[in-house]
Amino acid sequence: MLLRASSNAIDAGADLHGAVGGATGNVAHGGLLMAYAEAANRDPEAARALDDEVIAAVGEAGLVDAAVTVAVFNGLVRSADGIGIPLDDTMLAATAEARAELGLDSYAGAANSRG
Amino acid sequence: MAEFGANTFPRPVDPAVLSTFEAVWDGLAVAGTWWTAAERVAIVAATRRSLRLPLGETVPDIAGISDAVGPDGLSPLIHEVVRRLSVDAGRITRDWATAVIERTGVGHYVETVALVVQTVPVDMLCDLLGRPRQDLPVPGMGEPSRVVPDGLGQEGAFVPWVVDGWSGPNVARALSFVPEDNSLRMGIVTSMYSGRHFEEMVWSHRSLSRPQVELVAARTSAVNECFY
Structure with a gap:
């Protein structure tokens, strides 16, 4: 939800393209975390093949953090799509450029959430 | 238990x-x-x-x-x-x-x-x-x-939700009908996700940094093609 803002806060230099499978910028271990997130979403059990690599990079607690994040956002996306939650006004305005650049406006749910 | x-x-x-x-x-x-x-x-x-x-x-x-x-x-x-x-x-x-x-x-x-x-x-x-x-x-x-709770209204979602006195993000009231x-x-x-630290851009309560958490979250949303 706040990748750019949180990255700017610590000069991490995140690249928003990481959200759609592109470069992740300077987020530490961003490429591996993105690969884990993608695998975890497509086949949670198969994603465990990446566990050792993720632990080597960010520790066991980091692996659990990543898993927890994937899990909770799988609830959040279903809440948003099931209820048709309109994007909050401030977020709608703040993300216009990024949404266009990343192609998010073409998602089916955009028709529900742009308000 | x-x-x-x-x-x-x-x-x-x-x-x-x-x-x-x-x-x-x-x-x-x-x-x-x-x-x-x-x-x-x-x-x-x-x-x-x-x-x-x-x-x-x-x-x-x-x-x-x-x-x-x-x-x-x-x-x-x-x-x-x-x-x-x-x-x-x-x-x-x-x-x-x-x-x-x-x-x-x-x-x-x-x-x-x-x-x-x-x-x-x-x-x-x-x-x-x-x-x-x-x-x-x-x-x-x-x-x-x-x-049915009091204070509900229709504000753009598929269903009514809390409107009276509401000032938080829409996601928090999404299911306020129940x-x-x-x-x-x-x-x-x-x-x-955030614990009590949603408004803070630098997190120390989790093992991953906030940008790392947000990257995993953003990729999860995109894989699920969730616009919100």
Whole structure:
């Protein structure tokens, strides 16, 4: 939800393209975390093949953090799509450029959430 | 009984997260606002059985699906709603949701969403950490309260939600038509995402940095083609 803002806060230099499978910028271990997130979403059990690599990079607690994040956002996306939650006004305005650049406006749910 | 005890997970999980899992499981076993406990447990069982349609198969037309109650207490219509929410939520449209709600009523629809979105994170974390999924609770007795909260209004979502005095993000009031379940859901969200630190851009309460968490979150949303 706040990748750019949180990255700017610590000069991490995140690249928003990481959200759609592109470069992740300077987020530490961003490429591996993105690969884990993608695998975890497509086949949670198969994603465990990446566990050792993720632990080597960010520790066991980091692996659990990543898993927890994937899990909770799988609830959040279903809440948003099931209820048709309109994007909050401030977020709608703040993300216009990024949404266009990343192609998010073409998602089916955009028709529900742009308000 | 601690069903989600820390020692049941192969890796260390924040006790605050496990506590919300316990609360969700306890909530499944009692009558909700619109569904009985047996129906609530049946909805979660249906969530677990939901499968994507085979490639090329047409999405069923809601109009042609029966709402006659089956042996598990749920109709084929509710089973399709659960399936769509569980494995095909990215293709939910306002027209589809409106058609469903016209037949189920707002309360049954929102509570169904609530049950799916509370239990998917629990099951998914178990799957990711290699822990067997928790057995579903034995449903208790009792009737749903069927109470519609005061202060609701229509503000752009598919369903009414709290409007009187509201100043938070839309996601936090999404299921406020069923306040008890919305509270349980927000317990899950808060414990698994930001804790009390949502407004802070630098996190130290989690092992990953906030940009790392947000990257995983953003990729998860994109894989699910969720615009919000």
